[in-house]
Amino acid sequence: MSSRKFLSLFLLCALVPLAAAWASLRFGWFAEAPTVNHGEWLTQELRLLPAPARGGGSWHLVYVPAAEGEPAGRSEQALLILQQLHAGLGRKQARVQALVLAAESPPVRARYPHIEWQAAQVSDAAVQGRIVLVDPRGLALLRYAVEPGPQQAQRVAGDIRSDLLRLMNYDRSGV
Incomplete structure (x- = not known):
């Protein structure tokens, strides 16, 4: 040639x-290509939780109640979703913490032992009234609307679980 x-x-x-x-x-x-995530990515960087002093940390499922005008059942529905998600993670429960960020503890929180409460006033309207997936460094990544019906809530819980497990598998902060 x-x-x-x-x-x-x-x-x-x-x-x-x-x-x-x-x-x-x-x-x-x-x-x-269609996206594989089910939640809605936050467009601006939002640090909901302080970064841990040393590397590591845990993933957080955070519920931020709406400032005002939220239906009474929506807050309890969100707590039920968080409780079921945390219980359904099995051996990965140790890497995930369910948390409510509110000025005062919700009165129904006593029925949900796996959910912790942290006193904080979140003024960002993008996350109010939603469940937020927070990475180990404290950055809010994805948000999910809390649906009122049981079938919709089950779908939202499945969406959060699939996104959380995918992100945990790709996370290299603990390595």
Whole structure:
């Protein structure tokens, strides 16, 4: 094979895929892949919890009650979701903490022993009235709306569980 023929084949093999990629992006032939997460990513960095002094830390499932006007059953539904999620994690329970961030402890919290309460006033409207997935460094990552019905709540719990387990598997902070 001559060097000229080799060079032309090499350039053809290199340029054809680049031209095809450019054309697919230019003419909109490339469809965006669907996301695998079920929650809604927060668009701005929000530190809900302080970062641990030393590396490590645990993942947090945080419920932030709405400031005002939240239906009475929604707070209890959120606590039930957190309790069931924490209990359903099995051996991974040690790496996850369920928490309520509110100015005062919810009166129904006594019925949910796995959920802790921390006195804090969260003024960010993006997380109020929602369950938030917080990484070990204290950054809020995903938020989930609390649905009123039992079927919707079960779906939300499954969505949170799948996202949490996926993120925990990819987490390298404890390594």
